[in-house]
Amino acid sequence: MEKFSYVNATSVEQVTTLLSDSRWGEVMLVAGGTDLLGELKEYIETPKTLINLKTLPGMEGIKVDETTGLTIGALTTVADIAKHPTIRHHYAVVAEAAGSIATPQIRNVGTLGGNLCQRPRCWYYRDEATNCLKKGGDICFAVDGLSKYHAILGGDPVYIVHPSDLAPALIALGASVKIVGPEGEKTMLLEDFFTLPAANPFRENVLQSNEIVVEVQVPPAKPNTKSFYLKAREKGAPDFALASVAAVFEMDGKTCASASIVLGGVAPAPWRSKEAEAALTGKMIDDSVSRQAGADAVKDAQPLNDNAYKVTLTQNLVSRAAMMAAS
Amino acid sequence: MASWGEASESRLIGKRIPRLSGKDKVTGKAKYTFDINRPGLLYGRILRSEVARANVVDLDLSEAEAMPGVKAVLPLVEVGRQIRYQGQEIAAVAAETDDIAKDAIRRIRVDLEELPFVVTEEDAMAENAPQIRDDWAGNQSEPNVREEGDINAGFEQAAVEVEATYHTPVQTHVCLETHGHVAEWEDDENLTVWASTQGVFGVRNDLAGHFNLPANQVRVITEHMGGGFGSKFGPGVEGRTAANLARATGRPVKLMLTRKAEHLVAGNRPSMTQHVRAGATSDGRIIAYDMKGYGTGGISSGAGFQAPYVYHVPNRRTERRNVAVNVGNQRAMRAPGHPQGAFAMDSLMDELAEKLGMNPLEFRRINDPSEVRQAQYTLGAQEIGWHRRNSVPGSGTAVKKRGIGVGSGQWGGGGGDGTQARVTINADGTVEAVTGTQDIGTGVRTAIAIIVAEELGLNPTDVMVKVGDSGPGLPSGGSGGSQTTASVAPVIKTAAAAAKQKLFERVAPQLEASVEDLRVGNRTIYVVSDRTKTIKWELATGQLGMESISEGGHWDRELRQGGVAGTQFAEVEVDTETGAIRLIKIVAVQDCGLAINRLTTESQINGGVIMGLGQALLEERFMDPQTGRMLNANLEDYKVPGTFEIPEIKSIVFDTHRKVTGVGEPPCIPTLGAIANAVYNAIGVRIRELPITPDKILTALAEKKA
Amino acid sequence: MPDKEKKQGTNISRRNFLKGVGTGTVAATVAPSVLIGAEKEADAQTGDAVASATIQLNINGKPYQVEVEARTTLLTVLRDGIDTSGTNIDLTGAKLICDRGECGGCTVMVDGKTVYACMMLAMDAEGKQITTVEGLADGDNLHPVQDAFVQHDALMCGFCTPGFVVSSAALLSENTKPTLEEIKVGLSGNTCRCGTYPFIFDAVKTASKKM
Known part of the structure; x- marks a missing residue:
């Protein structure tokens, strides 16, 4: 790590002011630090100042309200999300996703906000000496290089995958994210928070340089809902997803009243598969319906040299989730 | 003739005894090289090349030298020389803190003229590849060809043939304590080095040579060390650099490799690619074997592998080559050449058996000349439930399919002469055993205590064992080749016996008995023919006064033996939708000769199995042909087994004879073939490239379907 | 031989190899034998930026006072830190192995929860109860x-x-x-x-x- 100065944040206003007064990358935010410190250690980022968000009051904790739903502060740790009784019971997809993240030590300090805003794990991006497109270079090295862990959907021109497990799960539940900037706060669908490299190759979300994520809101759990987070990995832990599926179903017996299918580990952003959702909605789920949903989920996939297996894998995970809903 | 006696006579040898270093290791008190804090300690760091091949045009250390807190900057490459792999040393820094040292190496300016490089075997062997070694045309060594029998006649007798290509990628050692040293000069001519090494005396001799000092003026200490697996013998560039930085600054210097450098320059297991054609007779004998293969050990040679392996093949031809790439060099890694060869051979055996319509275990029984393994097959098959395997591989419609497989291995490990040791009995009754070996985690310290305690009628905790220090001047060899215990144990035993003899001679007159009539047990010396005559241990030793008994020993060949056989059985479950492999159970039947300590021996077998399963399912070094750099020089994308990968492991210490042999390496060998064959048995598709990862399973299943 | 660099469109250059050289340098005043490399700029509690500070740590029930830079990790303090009284903290039980929060060699407890000390800034550990492996046994009685x-x-x-x-x-x-x-x-x-x-x-x- 290069040297930096450290500020314990005292208010959101102070944070947005400090961010507004600096150039991009000069001042960075840190909460759990489990991602950022890795970037600093690799000299991928060399900020002059880090703002410690952990000292901000009122940004940690989980609130449950029958009418407004679930509110999770951005500083809530992944471990607290994974073990929260209401989340486990009514929002299983989130608890399962949280429990699948990294390791106990990471879950104990990693935060919701950090998990949503973490940077890609791409091995070209994480190598200081490789000046890839994402870091202002000319090409994405995954295109002609080793691409086992890269994107099959939405990649062009940067084939990273978004590493978050919580994002697909929360998007599948229709979550919103509350953002505060110098002009005040705004709320948007978490689905719209993430961007693809075609829009901006350097960033994974729409957060402006002087904005911060303060909380995530999840609508009240609907009755007859079943939800799952299926994550395929090479290694039990710690390992990022080769592919994952966050799936939320409203079921009427074996018939799917509505489905929400969001893929992780296969695209530069959490990837909502409207195609798979359409293939399931209103259908009585059986083997062939679930297979069709899987096939539809990956019909636009464009694998690179080494990751065609992800197409099959994703397809199978979607089918499996659908069958689980019906069983 | 010296012997270890019968099992029934052993009070300690062969029992399960917790290791002596346990308490220090679980409380954090054990000091590894990495933990050595010396007064005035400086921290060393090395700047390494990020490019695979380049000419060094200019090197400017001045900015780093001018930094506050920087005490020395040394060049490690000359301008005009060539960089030949990523990670090659450019310059080193010693500074007041590790962070300053890190800052300083980033302020060294090196001007590199990049050259075309090759980092994969395929690129190195391509027609227009840049020539990266002057002595190897096409970047390949001259083939090493061996022939035995008549291969053509062999194939004529064959009823079935298999032709296949098997591949294992480069694996790295991943020593958790990286290579490193703390070097401290007492004066211009006396150097002490704490080294994370498998060879205390090897490091001493290398450094003494480097600094042109008498060997006894260099002292090397390795009280505890965090894993070597074959990669930690000499001091290496980093060790000599630590000593040079210490000399330049007049202060102690600690220089540990980074995790990244550990992957890049601290050794690796070479890759293997072999194309083999083999035939078997209708009655199940492998009759012909024709193999062409290559591997890479980096820019150097050393990419050998065993082929054929274990099983007897009368007619064979083998051709091996080394391929040079611009990557850091190989070093010995746990059973060098064996796991690669075993994976290919055991896969081939199953493929031949299937063509013959024969049970793979029966096929092995016919072709395996080892009587020990024949017995192990029976035991292992029983333990795993061999009868439960799929009679038709891949049959059934379940999403998750189970299969069972078998693999085999062999090793030498009989030790060697050259160890010196002393066993000392002091007047206060304490006993010391000193030798220059090192405990790299195998438990030799405890084995020494057990042997001495057994001989002197004491408990292992009564024996103070000093190893891992060249200071006493009692040399022992490096801990490699599974040779340590078989090299050390006979010397310790004979030394302890000699010390006991001396003590008996001292007390025999007062007990009015002959020395031959004396025994010791339960801290008491007694007369065999008249049990009423006894003397307590402390009373006996108390008579020694200032004259401690201190005896050396010798390497009695009769106390050790080389050559061990092993076999393993694996049961796996393959999720055919995700390609995930779950290991259910591994049975490891390992010939161990005389296990001095059954507990630590079981630990070693477990450890071998787990390293083997890592190689089978997870581990692979990824080199990027575009940048020439290793893409996974970390522990995130270089994946070693964690808790979830561990199945039920049944480690069976298979007693064969009462002579000491080595068992550190052999248990990592049969695991690969056993797992690969189990996967085939589960899904009916053969994966011929390690590691067997979900992408390969899914791709193979899709190809089968198509 | 085609120029590999151009042919494959890589963007490696000497400049990039040296990326970071000279960037973000802060004038460093080094106090030997302590972990800091820059002058203290302000106090952490006030919401101002600090490059270094003297912090209080409670490790295994004992108070320590140590000067750290903002970038100093908890692991560095435990292993290499020197108390302002001049004694080495020397708690070397926790190891640096992967240096990226992947292997657990540096695991310690902070307020009863396990963390990777290599991925935690020392300043963040202030005011918390830190337990290392050395603090688990009760005298000679092992945990x-x-x-x-x-x-x-x-x-x-x-x-x-x-x-x-x-x-x-x-x-x-x-x-x-x-x-x-x-x-x-x-x-x-x-x-x-x-x-x-x-x-x-x-x-x-x-x-x-x-x-």
């Missing part, structure tokens, strides 16, 4: 986990052992009777290269009987 690790030979080279011991102790403090699967989850943030896992699982089971 049940430590005792069970020795009896089961749940260690070989022992370099990962302090991390596993701390993770095991933390696991049992939350779940006194874990199943094998729960043990695997609880210890999934720790890596052993010697392959001691089976005996570690046995040791945790044995220790759980004494909790």
Whole structure:
């Protein structure tokens, strides 16, 4: 790590002011630090100042309200999300996703906000000496290089995958994210928070340089809902997803009243598969319906040299989730 | 003739005894090289090349030298020389803190003229590849060809043939304590080095040579060390650099490799690619074997592998080559050449058996000349439930399919002469055993205590064992080749016996008995023919006064033996939708000769199995042909087994004879073939490239379907 | 021979190889034998930026005062830190192994929860109860986990052992009777290269009987 100065944040206003007064990358935010410190250690980022968000009051904790739903502060740790009784019971997809993240030590300090805003794990991006497109270079090295862990959907021109497990799960539940900037706060669908490299190759979300994520809101759990987070990995832990599926179903017996299918580990952003959702909605789920949903989920996939297996894998995970809903 | 006696006579040898270093290791008190804090300690760091091949045009250390807190900057490459792999040393820094040292190496300016490089075997062997070694045309060594029998006649007798290509990628050692040293000069001519090494005396001799000092003026200490697996013998560039930085600054210097450098320059297991054609007779004998293969050990040679392996093949031809790439060099890694060869051979055996319509275990029984393994097959098959395997591989419609497989291995490990040791009995009754070996985690310290305690009628905790220090001047060899215990144990035993003899001679007159009539047990010396005559241990030793008994020993060949056989059985479950492999159970039947300590021996077998399963399912070094750099020089994308990968492991210490042999390496060998064959048995598709990862399973299943 | 660099469109250049050289340098005034490399700019409590500070840490029930830079990790303080009274903290049980929060060698407890000390800034540990492997035993009486690790030979080279011991102790403090699967989850943030896992699982089971 290069040297930096450290500020314990005292208010959101102070944070947005400090961010507004600096150039991009000069001042960075840190909460759990489990991602950022890795970037600093690799000299991928060399900020002059880090703002410690952990000292901000009122940004940690989980609130449950029958009418407004679930509110999770951005500083809530992944471990607290994974073990929260209401989340486990009514929002299983989130608890399962949280429990699948990294390791106990990471879950104990990693935060919701950090998990949503973490940077890609791409091995070209994480190598200081490789000046890839994402870091202002000319090409994405995954295109002609080793691409086992890269994107099959939405990649062009940067084939990273978004590493978050919580994002697909929360998007599948229709979550919103509350953002505060110098002009005040705004709320948007978490689905719209993430961007693809075609829009901006350097960033994974729409957060402006002087904005911060303060909380995530999840609508009240609907009755007859079943939800799952299926994550395929090479290694039990710690390992990022080769592919994952966050799936939320409203079921009427074996018939799917509505489905929400969001893929992780296969695209530069959490990837909502409207195609798979359409293939399931209103259908009585059986083997062939679930297979069709899987096939539809990956019909636009464009694998690179080494990751065609992800197409099959994703397809199978979607089918499996659908069958689980019906069983 | 010296012997270890019968099992029934052993009070300690062969029992399960917790290791002596346990308490220090679980409380954090054990000091590894990495933990050595010396007064005035400086921290060393090395700047390494990020490019695979380049000419060094200019090197400017001045900015780093001018930094506050920087005490020395040394060049490690000359301008005009060539960089030949990523990670090659450019310059080193010693500074007041590790962070300053890190800052300083980033302020060294090196001007590199990049050259075309090759980092994969395929690129190195391509027609227009840049020539990266002057002595190897096409970047390949001259083939090493061996022939035995008549291969053509062999194939004529064959009823079935298999032709296949098997591949294992480069694996790295991943020593958790990286290579490193703390070097401290007492004066211009006396150097002490704490080294994370498998060879205390090897490091001493290398450094003494480097600094042109008498060997006894260099002292090397390795009280505890965090894993070597074959990669930690000499001091290496980093060790000599630590000593040079210490000399330049007049202060102690600690220089540990980074995790990244550990992957890049601290050794690796070479890759293997072999194309083999083999035939078997209708009655199940492998009759012909024709193999062409290559591997890479980096820019150097050393990419050998065993082929054929274990099983007897009368007619064979083998051709091996080394391929040079611009990557850091190989070093010995746990059973060098064996796991690669075993994976290919055991896969081939199953493929031949299937063509013959024969049970793979029966096929092995016919072709395996080892009587020990024949017995192990029976035991292992029983333990795993061999009868439960799929009679038709891949049959059934379940999403998750189970299969069972078998693999085999062999090793030498009989030790060697050259160890010196002393066993000392002091007047206060304490006993010391000193030798220059090192405990790299195998438990030799405890084995020494057990042997001495057994001989002197004491408990292992009564024996103070000093190893891992060249200071006493009692040399022992490096801990490699599974040779340590078989090299050390006979010397310790004979030394302890000699010390006991001396003590008996001292007390025999007062007990009015002959020395031959004396025994010791339960801290008491007694007369065999008249049990009423006894003397307590402390009373006996108390008579020694200032004259401690201190005896050396010798390497009695009769106390050790080389050559061990092993076999393993694996049961796996393959999720055919995700390609995930779950290991259910591994049975490891390992010939161990005389296990001095059954507990630590079981630990070693477990450890071998787990390293083997890592190689089978997870581990692979990824080199990027575009940048020439290793893409996974970390522990995130270089994946070693964690808790979830561990199945039920049944480690069976298979007693064969009462002579000491080595068992550190052999248990990592049969695991690969056993797992690969189990996967085939589960899904009916053969994966011929390690590691067997979900992408390969899914791709193979899709190809089968198509 | 075609120019590999151009042909493959890579963007490696000498400039990039030296990326970071000279960037963001802060005039460094080095105080030997302490961890800081820059002058203190302001106090952390006020919301102003600090490059370094003297912080109070409570480690294994003992107070320490140490000067750190903002970038100094908790692990660096534990292992290499020097108290302002001049004594080495020298708690070297926690190891630096992967340096990226992947292997668990540096596991310590902060307010009773396991963390990777290599991925935590020392300033963030101020005011918290830090427990290292050295703080688990009660004098000569080993923690049940430590005792069970020795009896089961749940260690070989022992370099990962302090991390596993701390993770095991933390696991049992939350779940006194874990199943094998729960043990695997609880210890999934720790890596052993010697392959001691089976005996570690046995040791945790044995220790759980004494909790």
